[in-house]
Amino acid sequence: MTSLSAFDSRLTDVAGVSILPSSSVYGGETGLPLLSVENAQGKALIALQGAHLVSFVPAGGEDLLWLSPKVVFTEGKAIRGGIPLCLPWFGGHPGGKPAHGFARISEWQLEAAELLADGTTRVTLVLTPNALSSTLWGDDFRAELVVTVGHAVTLALSFTHLGASPVTFSQAFHTYFAVGDVAQATISGLDGTTFINTVGGANTRNLQAGSLQLGEATDRVYVNVPEVQTIATAGRTIRIASDTRSAVVWNPWAESAAKMADVGDAWREYLCVERGDVFDNAIELAPGATYRVAMTLSLD
């Protein structure tokens, strides 16, 4: 893990941008380095491990993201909450490799931090091959995540495949939204789309009719979805916009959550709506090709 003092001050010598240990915000052990980004429009915390947005608070509002009260910031362990980047594969891997790829458990490099004329702050994080990716993926690649923090937060992801043969690639912005009570949250923007129900290893297809409210363990992959979904709770409506084509809706509910040490009885506080390109929407990347997508989260 990079020590906090190793960061190039030219990158963090930008007003409102600093590096701090996760322990200074969330307690516990020293943990992992977090990039703190703050301006008049909003503030965000991004773990360099995984280029993982763990908090986004628009000015005058509450955090859009849920971070587990039982979160553990440990090198090589996925952070429970925020926006894990599932990359370059989503879900379990047939070869028994770690679920959701290696990007979320790899340390990314901070490449640039800039204040833009519109008052937003843009930070650029980069991942290139490391020991883990060499074992699990093999091919050369370059991944870049540009996070723009303002009244909204935008994540713009690119992944360039630098191997010699075509590869199948999938990814997701695995967002944990803070909803207070998952059973009271309503998801709109999926009406009429096909979903694959994967709860407990199932694999059945259905059509979504109308909006969606969860009342039990839910793990569904919606394919070919519209650009925008919303999540309405008692206090606010969150807007999710992305040019990706899938949306995964997941909450384990009480019984399965009890088996997850970093979730437990906090399962009710979050709802995952994960935009990405997965299952039917997985991508075939030719050598040298670049995959580019973005997602913007805001209050509606």
Ligand SMILES: O=P(O)(O)OC[C@H]1O[C@@H](O)[C@H](O)[C@@H](O)[C@@H]1O
């Ligand atoms: O515990 P992990 O690896 O972060 O995965 C959490 C969940 O991620 C979701 O995207 C999957 O649809 C679920 O099946 C999975 O349980």
